[in-house]
Amino acid sequence: MEIHKTTWPMRILVFVLFAYLLAPVLLVFPLSFSGDQVLRFPPTFWSTRWYEALFANSQMLKAFWTSLSLAAIVTALSIVIAVPAAYVMTRLKFLGRDLLFNLFTAPLLLPTIVLGLAILIVFASFGLLATMQGLVFAHLVVTLPYALRVLAVSLSTQDRACEEAARTLGAKPLTVFFRVTVPMLTPGIVAAAALCFLVSFDEVVITLFLTGPRISTLPVELYNYVYNQADPLVAAASALLILLTLGVIMVVERAMGLGKAFVK
Amino acid sequence: MSAAATLPRQWRNGELAVMLLLPIALINAIGFILPVLNLARYSFNKSRIGGGIENVFTWDNWAGLLSDPFYLELVFNSVWISLAITLTTLVVSYPIALYLHRSTGSWRTFLTVLVISPLLTSAVVRTYGWIAILVDDGPVVSAIKAVGLPAPSLMFNIKGVFIGLTEILMPYMILALMAGFGRLDPRVEEAARTLGATPSRTFLKVILPLTLPGIALGCLLCFVLAVSSFITPKLMGGGRVFLLATEIYDQAIVTLNWPLASTLSILVLIVFGAALWAYSAVLRRLD
Numbered sequence: 001m002e003i004h005k006t007t008w009p010m011r012i013l014v015f016v017l018f019a020y021l022l023a024p025v026l027l028v029f030p031l032s033f034s035g036d037q038v039l040r041f042p043p044t045f046w047s048t049r050w051y052e053a054l055f056a057n058s059q060m061l062k063a064f065w066t067s068l069s070l071a072a073i074v075t076a077l078s079i080v081i082a083v084p085a086a087y088v089m090t091r092l093k094f095l096g097r098d099l100l101f102n103l104f105t106a107p108l109l110l111p112t113i114v115l116g117l118a119i120l121i122v123f124a125s126f127g128l129l130a131t132m133q134g135l136v137f138a139h140l141v142v143t144l145p146y147a148l149r150v151l152a153v154s155l156s157t158q159d160r161a162c163e164e165a166a167r168t169l170g171a172k173p174l175t176v177f178f179r180v181t182v183p184m185l186t187p188g189i190v191a192a193a194a195l196c197f198l199v200s201f202d203e204v205v206i207t208l209f210l211t212g213p214r215i216s217t218l219p220v221e222l223y224n225y226v227y228n229q230a231d232p233l234v235a236a237a238s239a240l241l242i243l244l245t246l247g248v249i250m251v252v253e254r255a256m257g258l259g260k261a262f263v264k
Numbered sequence: 265m266s267a268a269a270t271l272p273r274q275w276r277n278g279e280l281a282v283m284l285l286l287p288i289a290l291i292n293a294i295g296f297i298l299p300v301l302n303l304a305r306y307s308f309n310k311s312r313i314g315g316g317i318e319n320v321f322t323w324d325n326w327a328g329l330l331s332d333p334f335y336l337e338l339v340f341n342s343v344w345i346s347l348a349i350t351l352t353t354l355v356v357s358y359p360i361a362l363y364l365h366r367s368t369g370s371w372r373t374f375l376t377v378l379v380i381s382p383l384l385t386s387a388v389v390r391t392y393g394w395i396a397i398l399v400d401d402g403p404v405v406s407a408i409k410a411v412g413l414p415a416p417s418l419m420f421n422i423k424g425v426f427i428g429l430t431e432i433l434m435p436y437m438i439l440a441l442m443a444g445f446g447r448l449d450p451r452v453e454e455a456a457r458t459l460g461a462t463p464s465r466t467f468l469k470v471i472l473p474l475t476l477p478g479i480a481l482g483c484l485l486c487f488v489l490a491v492s493s494f495i496t497p498k499l500m501g502g503g504r505v506f507l508l509a510t511e512i513y514d515q516a517i518v519t520l521n522w523p524l525a526s527t528l529s530i531l532v533l534i535v536f537g538a539a540l541w542a543y544s545a546v547l548r549r550l551d
Contacts, residue, residue, distance in 0.1 A: 006363065014363045017356050018378065021434050024393025025382050031396055041396050041403050081291070084284035092281055104288055107296045111492030111536070113509045114529040117516050118299030121306060121526070141295035144288055202386045205494055209516065222388045226499050230395060238389040245384050249377075 025242060031235040039230040050236040060237065063221040070132070070217060071201040074139040078196040079189060081140070082147035087181070089148075090155040101152070105145040112205035115141070120209040130212035138206055143196040150195060154188025155181075190255035194248050201244075306526035317523055325527040335511075335528075342508040343535060346490035349426060353433045353486050354479065360434075361441035361478075362471075365448065383435040387495040394428040395419065395500060420502030428496045433489055437482040444478015476550055484543040491535055508532055 027041065032050060034043035054060060089101055107115060119138050120129070128134030162184065166176045182189075204219040211220050218237070226234055307325055310318040329335045364375055382390060397404055398418040409415045418424045448471065456466045494509040501510070508528060515525035 013359050017360050024390045025385055027393045039396055081287045085288040088281045088284050113492050113494045113512050117529055118303040122299045140291050219386050219388055226392050234392050
């Protein structure tokens, strides 16, 4: 049923606004093939020199591997910790459950600049600054709320009849959990994992407080690079990062549909 | 059937449940509650030159902050600029949200993905994109010069930060607006039109009032994100734009004055509290 006839001025306006919204993301692709020494758009000639420069930059490569392993560890831990927690919080009624849920998701409400500083001060006395353990722990503080929220939504919309049937037919509680609940939860787990991975991989503000010359992540290295100089190297890195993000999104789309995962 | 009845028996005594909640509770306590309480304590501690603190209770940080014109201006600027950015974001996001709300099927899915995708792209990457667009002799400045207008300087000042941050906050605003547009029934609009209202009158008297809750939510979200934004002001401000978030970082990392940085952080949280209070006041009005 088409009630609205969108007028042409409205369409043009929406198009212009979309162009504004997408301009910086789209721009890095042509810019990454610039042949110029400095940041200039449009480039005077094209080349792949900045991709070559990027892959020859050992600092960036090291930071990329740090980010990748950090995100992988954080994602795995987030799922292992958040699935049982979400299960308890959706299946069990107990006093103060809502309060606890709000407390566990509260780190998301705090601005990362404040959380970063707060963690820096505490970690300094624990000797966790510029260590992998410190980064894993700090990232878990922000990824767990996302994981818990996505998984809790999935679990609370799950049909309990299957669990009930399995139990009536004599399955042990653990069997029910691993053979019925978890398989049914797979789309939610995939969405939560993808979200945790992206959040950890992209996290920059908190990480900036906790990294140093010894250990650094890709977003922090890119931030430092842009802060000190402006050339197309970061465009090449950005283009690759956007493609990686698209890849992760496509995994989620396959698993449960992007709309369901992010727009509730 | 009650939820408790579907649970295995040993859960009812709660031991297993506590064990399953323990890891997340520990991380929350050590990585969130303890640091935040400690932050509040630091704002009443004395700083030593070159880092470190003296563990004595003092109001000096707060007194110094509230009597220093530099910091008063910093707070005033941050709040004012964030409000302006929030309103601009609202104006540029509203048409997109309304258009998305009215579109259907795969076209709507496609556009929603376009709105979400910048959200999943690092703020560093998007800020870098804006630097490339707004830099002197970049496409925007060249275009303005080509029409014969004087070349503006859009980088390393508040203008660039304004343009970049507005775009970076747009997806949040669009999603918040769309969440609030649920109340907007197309039949109501049609009724207004059938009864002879002009398009602009329909918008002002029907569409806008119905979407006010979404607007309030989007504005709260964007204001809070703008006040605490750090990457864009730091990279696009070129050290010449001083805002609360950038000052917190400089005090923490460059000057190593952790008590002052903590005091500024608590100040940010107070601004947040004020924003939240204003939001609930607006919601009460709307009901």
